[in-house]
Amino acid sequence: MRLSLLRPVIDRPGPWATVYAGLPPTTEDADEQQELTASAISAQLFAQGADEATCGAVHEALVARREGEPTGDAGHVLFAAHGVVVLDTPLPGRPATSLAAWGPVPRVTPLLAAVGDDPVCLVVRLDRRGADLSVVGERGPEGAGQAGDADRPPHRTVSGDWPERHVRTKAENTAEHTAAEIAEAVRDAYDSCGAEAVVLIGDARERHLVHDKLPEQLRAVTYESEHGGRAPGSETALVERDIAQVRAVQERDRVAAVTDRFRTGEAPGGKSAPLAAAGIPALIEAAREHRIDTLLVGPHGSDLGRQVWVGDDVDQLAVRGTELKYLGEEHPAAARADDALVRSVAASGARVVVVRDPEQAPAGGLGAILRWEEEPPPE
Structure with a gap:
């Protein structure tokens, strides 16, 4: 999330x-x-x-x-x-x-x-003239700009001075140019908004033209909806269903990748190292030292409600209240382990991933992928 x-x-x-x-x-x-x-x-x-x-x-x-x-x-x-x-x-x-x-x-x-994990999805409603971009995420849909030229005519009419083949070529060139503009706007918006998937909505020809002009890496996370379009009134419940399905697939894939890394202790880039932590004492220590990259939370684990001790500062957390005196907190308070850990990792810029499947979740419901093993890497 x-x-x-x-x-x-x-x-x-x-x-x-x-x-x-x-x-x-x-x-x-x-x-x-x-x-x-x-x-x-x-x-x-x-x-x-x-x-x-x-x-x-x-x-x-x-x-x-x-x-x-x-x-x-x-x-x-x-x-x-x-x-x-x-x-x-x-x-x-x-x-x-x-x-x-x-x-x-x-x-x-x-x-x-x-x-849940609530992946962000970039939705592109397009036609021959251009596209409207929006971002669908935890705050609902938000506009992300437009692409193409709304004043460009969608096609040329045949006249006595324009051979039919020439007209068809001009129309195809116009469509190719518009698709290239839309693809460039999609790439820029995808990079800037933190999206994890793209959904193209519109006629099949325009969808395919834009899809083919996207970078290869972006095409791998781009989906097409056969329902709806750019014109006012063309939105249907089927479009919302398609977007929801894409986001669900992204959430499932991300959770699977995170749980695999947790089980193997694999660091980003394929480096093998003991970079996973489980159990309240190990997680508390890693959170205090800002070593948690991703906190895994299983909503029904037994460790979630375990009592830990916290102070006003997000780094003031410990398994025992007496430990907090060494961290400058004279009046420690009891808190749930899950909420104390989420507060700490959120403040340090880490991620939290909800693992709904009990078979995939860490034992006790809490686990972490670490940024490094013991000491921070040299600068």
């Missing part, structure tokens, strides 16, 4: 209120039900030790009705601290159970499990 969404939460000290809740259905008593839910959640937080200001901020956020907000099967998660809701973001579906937690670090693991 891309952890940029969590940056506002990672960068602020706690303690934190974390709430996972479903949005109310559109019914006559929706407002009343929303008020009851907000009051119950605020009471739970207060009973766990949350301050009144933070409970009030959570209550206000939960009762606020947003225009255009989904209802029914949707949900959201919010994180609040020191009387402020720092992050309120939608979930892809309604949470199986509501959660209200108060603690020294935010409860982010359920969010990771709900969102």
Whole structure:
């Protein structure tokens, strides 16, 4: 998962209120039900030790009705601290159970499990004139520019002064030129937005022309959808299904590659070294030293809820509270191992990959691929 969404939460000290809740259905008593839910959640937080200001901020956020907000099967998660809701973001579906937690670090693991690896996909809707590019990822679709010339005529008409073969050649040259422009724009957007796959949408001829002009490496991760197009009103549910399938394939392949590296301890580039860590003590030590490249999280592992100790600083984490005194924390607090590790690795720029398959996940549900074995490489 891309952890940029969590940056506002990672960068602020706690303690934190974390709430996972479903949005109310559109019914006559929706407002009343929303008020009851907000009051119950605020009471739970207060009973766990949350301050009144933070409970009030959570209550206000939960009762606020947003225009255009989904209802029914949707949900959201919010994180609040020191009387402020720092992050309120939608979930892809309604949470199986509501959660209200108060603690020294935010409860982010359920969010990771709900969102998954969430690969970014570059979607290209094209026609004879050009293309519209958009990025589909954890924040939904976002525009990524256009390519081609909207003023260029899509074809030439035959007249007495223009032999038919000449007209056909001009049209083919125009189509080739437009396809080359689109392919160049796709390559630039792919590199800049961090996408992991490309989906071409439009007529078969235009799709094939653009596909053939992409660099070989990019063609390997480019898919074509036979549904929809660039014109307004041409979007269908089948297009959304095709995009979702491409993203699912990318997530599956990435998780398989990460779990293979974890099992073999293989470093990037094929270098063999013991670059995998498992077990809470080893993971805590690696996180403190910023040696974790990728943290693997199995949502149902037994190690996720194990107690560790943390301080205000993201590098202040230990298996025993007494260890934190040597790290400058006089008042250590108990936290879940999964959330403490995610907070630490997110701050250090590492990745988190959710491994849903219990057979692929590390024993206990937590593991890591390391950046180096013991000491950082020489500069």
